[in-house]
Amino acid sequence: MPQLLEVQDFTVSSDGFGAGEGQSLERPFGHADPGALMSWALGTASFPNRTGPGGSRGLDDHLVRDFSHGIGAEIMGAHELSPHRGPWTDHDWQGWWGDEPPFHTPVFVMTHHLRPSFTLSDTTFHFVDGTPAEVLAQAQEAAQGRDVRLGGGASVIREFLDADLVDTLHVAVAPAIQLGSGSRLWHSPDELLDRFHRDVVPSPSGVVHHLFWRR
Numbered sequence: 001m002p003q004l005l006e007v008q009d010f011t012v013s014s015d016g017f018g019a020g021e022g023q024s025l026e027r028p029f030g031h032a033d034p035g036a037l038m039s040w041a042l043g044t045a046s047f048p049n050r051t052g053p054g055g056s057r058g059l060d061d062h063l064v065r066d067f068s069h070g071i072g073a074e075i076m077g078a079h080e081l082s083p084h085r086g087p088w089t090d091h092d093w094q095g096w097w098g099d100e101p102p103f104h105t106p107v108f109v110m111t112h113h114l115r116p117s118f119t120l121s122d123t124t125f126h127f128v129d130g131t132p133a134e135v136l137a138q139a140q141e142a143a144q145g146r147d148v149r150l151g152g153g154a155s156v157i158r159e160f161l162d163a164d165l166v167d168t169l170h171v172a173v174a175p176a177i178q179l180g181s182g183s184r185l186w187h188s189p190d191e192l193l194d195r196f197h198r199d200v201v202p203s204p205s206g207v208v209h210h211l212f213w214r215r
């Protein structure tokens with residue numbers, strides 16, 4: 001079986017932004033409210049590292065529960081880990097994901113500013129500088145036959161889409177949220193229909209799930 005590159009549970013506003021402007025240590029999503037943007041996933045029973053009982057079941061939970069199924073490595077942009085721009089000045093800073101990151105696989109962080117790898121729980125973060133194809137090859141080797149997840153942000157996903165490397169995407173659109181600026185995935189999901197099939201599934205939570213797979 002070929003190894004797939006998958007985008008899972010990525011959420012955008014109604015105007016296609018995955019995050020707002022002005023990212024900082026205190027505001028990982030910039031001017032966007034992550035609690036509002038990600039409410040459909042945060043409230044599910046299967047949300048990774050959920051600390052309390054309860055949570056919703058149904059469509060949203062089914063998609064969140066599939067997050068780690070068959071995944072052997074993760075690729076993300078540097079700003080999914082940290083707000084730092086430029087060379088790393090503090091190697092003690094190990095990102096927003098806490099002591100128990102939800103990935104449970106090797107993670108390849110794309111950056112022009114390299115630093116030594118580090119491990120938190122069962123997740124090792126590797127810092128790599130290369131083209132999307134080069135980074136994907138590294139992640140596929142580390143995944144040992146399993147699929148690779150492309151975590152984001154939106155600009156990194158666009159890089160891999162533009163390189164025609166993405167096999168499947170699940171993007172949740174939050175119709176009630178408009179950001180106006182920030183890190184944009186698309187102007188319209190129809191932009192991808194030349195290369196992908198798509199199913200569109202509204203959820204009772206209010207988001208609309210767009211499920212794409214390569215033609």
